Amino acid sequence: MKIDIFGMFVHEIAASIQPYGLPKFRAEQIAKWIYQHGVDDFENMTNLSKDHRVLLAEHFVIHTALAQAIEKSTDGKTSKYLLRFHDGMAVETVLMRQPYGNSVCVSTQVGCAMGCVFCASTLNGITRNLTAGEILAQVLYVNKLLQQEQAHVNTIVIMGSGEPLANYNHVVKFMRVIHADYCLNISYRSITLSTSGLVPEIDQLANEGLPVTLSISLHAPNNEIRSELMPINNRYPLVEVMAAANRYAQQTGRQVTYEYILIADVNDQAQHAKQLATLMRGRLANVNLIPVNSVIERGLLRPSNKQVQLFEQILLERKINVTVRREMGSDILAACGQLRHKVLNEINID
Numbered sequence: 047m048k049i050d051i052f053g054m055f056v057h058e059i060a061a062s063i064q065p066y067g068l069p070k071f072r073a074e075q076i077a078k079w080i081y082q083h084g085v086d087d088f089e090n091m092t093n094l095s096k097d098h099r100v101l102l103a104e105h106f107v108i109h110t111a112l113a114q115a116i117e118k119s120t121d122g123k124t125s126k127y128l129l130r131f132h133d134g135m136a137v138e139t140v141l142m143r144q145p146y147g148n149s150v151c152v153s154t155q156v157g158c159a160m161g162c163v164f165c166a167s168t169l170n171g172i173t174r175n176l177t178a179g180e181i182l183a184q185v186l187y188v189n190k191l192l193q194q195e196q197a198h199v200n201t202i203v204i205m206g207s208g209e210p211l212a213n214y215n216h217v218v219k220f221m222r223v224i225h226a227d228y229c230l231n232i233s234y235r236s237i238t239l240s241t242s243g244l245v246p247e248i249d250q251l252a253n254e255g256l257p258v259t260l261s262i263s264l265h266a267p268n269n270e271i272r273s274e275l276m277p278i279n280n281r282y283p284l285v286e287v288m289a290a291a292n293r294y295a296q297q298t299g300r301q302v303t304y305e306y307i308l309i310a311d312v313n314d315q316a317q318h319a320k321q322l323a324t325l326m327r328g329r330l331a332n333v334n335l336i337p338v339n340s341v342i343e344r345g346l347l348r349p350s351n352k353q354v355q356l357f358e359q360i361l362l363e364r365k366i367n368v369t370v371r372r373e374m375g376s377d378i379l380a381a382c383g384q385l386r387h388k389v390l391n392e393i394n395i396d
């Protein structure tokens with residue numbers, strides 16, 4: 047069976063090609079071809095000898111991703127791709143053209159086991175983890191498109207389908223590879239990892255020496271509401287998650303972001319904002335309010351603009367750092383998992 051080299055560190059490529067008589071320095075050339083130039087055919091690696099190219103094609107393969115469906119927002123700023131891997135599994139990847147650069151949101155699992163009630167990614171449970179190469183393939187797919195307009199990926203958010211810390215080793219490897227100078231050389235500070243709150247893995251990540259921004263999916267100001275919205279809260283209650291986030295901030299010096307999806311009549315009332323402000327007091331943290339993209343299957347509704355403003359105002363008055371996320375691509379089903387779910391329903395294979 048041929049070995050897939052996509053997603054490997056350069057030293058792993060070197061170790062893989064060495065038994066076939068290829069010198070170590072070829073590994074960096076190969077890595078640059080596949081990661082920086084988007085080449086997925088050894089034949090096109092023109093600085094390798096013909097013999098080496100044939101040898102590589104005999105023993106190795108480069109599995110990337112292909113687009114199965116694409117949706118673009120009417121303002122052209124958000125594009126969502128359903129990307130398919132070699133075994134036919136597909137995940138969503140989103141390009142957001144922000145004022146500060148091009149941001150890509152990647153998935154880390156096919157589906158998700160966490161069961162958050164506001165999320166379409168978990169409607170059919172989890173199928174499998176993605177490999178580091180499959181997470182990387184999503185960024186490089188978008189980067190290749192951007193290269194055609196002399197642009198590139200600037201920031202990465204690990205916030206698509208899947209719980210990244212439940213696929214810990216592959217996600218950490220992905221971050222290390224994308225940071226490497228033979229890949230896209232993305233700084234760790236330009237990567238945000240979002241978790242539903244797996245406490246042991248948050249502590250593990252704090253000790254990796256990767257100063258990525260940690261984003262906690264909080265979504266509720268107390269255990270009662272959080273357990274209703276996010277079953278994981280029964281295993282790691284809110285206070286434990288916030289203590290782990292504090293340790294992360296202290297260890298890395300990075301401000302933690304707390305994501306809070308606002309759902310009408312569930313967690314968007316004045317008393318919830320006041321409770322949230324009390325929780326946040328004195329923390330190195332930023333609260334990001336996200337009016338929910340209605341998930342029809344779950345019957346969850348977006349609050350009115352007035353209610354969103356009121357919620358924000360209560361936090362501001364209490365000196366909490368707060369932003370309201372600009373709603374990008376709501377006309378293309380921007381909530382995670384919705385495009386995949388729609389396509390799977392259409393082709394009736396899920």
Ligand code: SF4
Pocket residue numbers: 158159160161162165166167168206207208209242263382
């Ligand atoms: S919000 Fe994230 S962790 Fe929760 S079910 Fe969706 S993908 Fe999984």
